Amino acid sequence: MTAKTEHDLALPVGVTLDRFIMRSQSAFPYATGELSQLLRDIALAGKIIDREVNKAGLVDVTGAHGTSNIQGENQQKLDVVANIRFIRALKNGGEVCAIISEEDEDILYTGNDKGKYVVAMDPLDGSSNIDVNVSIGTIFSIYRRVTPVGTPATLADFMQGGRKQVGAGYILYGSSTMLVFSTGCGVNGFTYDHSLGEFILSHKNIRCPQDGSIYSINDGYYNSYQPAVQEYLLDSRQRGYSARYIGSLVADFHRNMFKGGIYLYPPTQAEPKGKLRLLYECYPLALIAEQSGAKASDGYGDVLDIEPSALHQRTPFYVGSARMVDDITARL
Structure with a gap:
């Protein structure tokens, strides 16, 4: 057996997020570089949160913060940390003029009225699970502002509707940290390589199975769901579907997108407009x-x-494999 050369022993690095963005920039709705930089800023904040999450058991960043957010939910310490980190990264990046966050009641201004984008985000979804080492995530949405550049952003910049998003995605902090995003040209996933400090393209052109056998819902609210949802859950059990519910929206969505399944958060008696x-x-x-x-x-x-009407508007939500979503919505 011949000795292997240094070249033979070297493992392929793959396509980094930066390289992917540069190669794909011509496909972005606005290929002027600002959106590319904004995605890099989000990735940087994700790396910082990855670090905070991974040392959570060693420093005092788990548990309740002692305050509530605008939703009336108890803030976790990592909620506050993640919110600060993402706001700081977006301010320093220079592409964003304003932000809305789950953790803040009003629009946050970056001090850069020349920024061409606004960002809506949930900085740390499912953070109450951090104490028990369960996957959590960040969700973000990007819009190109509609108000004149050089003036303060307004509510109108955020009230454009879902079809006007120029980019959206999430970062999952689990057994590995993944950044998944779309700019309207398919979905791609990048896994964080700690040894390189880079997000590497690991899941190209992600496609969700059209059908599945997993349903994700908080079954504890069963008696509070409308009869059509109760009927769907009973049918799912009779079909032998697997119930999988983590309690972190990002983690449940991510699993079902890859394996085929549906995530359901219907209205309840306590939350008739959804949560x-x-x-x-x-x-x-x-x-x-x-x-x-x-x-x-x-x-x-x-x-x-x-049609959006408020910054913190709520809605029922059924998302996942197309046939499974069609099944539940046909009953409602």
Whole structure:
């Protein structure tokens, strides 16, 4: 057996996020470089949160922060950390003029009125799971502003509707950290290589199976769901479907997109308008779903077609394999 050369022993690095963005820039809706830089800024913030999550058991960043956000939910310490990190990265990047976050009531201004984009985000979805080492994530949505560059952003920049997103995605912090995003030209996934400090293209042109056998829902609210949803759940059990519910929207969505399944968050007696937020949870995941061949519905139509009316607007949400979404919506 001949000795291997240094070249033979070297493993292929693959396509980094930066290289992928440069190669794909011509396919972006606005190929002037700003959107490319904005995606890099989001990736940088994701790397920082990855670091914070991975040392969570060693420093005092787990547990409740002692305050509530605009939703009335108890903030976790990592919610606050993630919110600060993402806001700082977007401000320093220079491409964003304003931000809305799940953690803040009003629009946050970056101080750069010349920025051409606005971002809506849930900086750390499922953060209550961090204490038990369960996957969590970040969700983001990007719009090109409609107000004149050089003036302060307004509500109108965020109220454009889901079809006007120029980019959307999520970062999953789990057994590995993955950045998944779309700019309207398919969906691609990048896995973070800690040894290189780079996101590497690992899942090209992701496609969701048209059907599946997994359903993800909080079964504890069964008695509070409308009869059509209860009927669907009973049928799912009779069909031998697997119930898989992590309690982190990003993690449940990610699994079902790859394996085939449906995530359901219907209205309940306590939350008749649904609980998930339209602008920074449902819109971005609906765009990812549509671009991967899946579907997202509020029970009556496509989520991307819902007309927004408030920054923290809520909606019912059914997302996943197309045939499974069609099945539940046909019953509603």
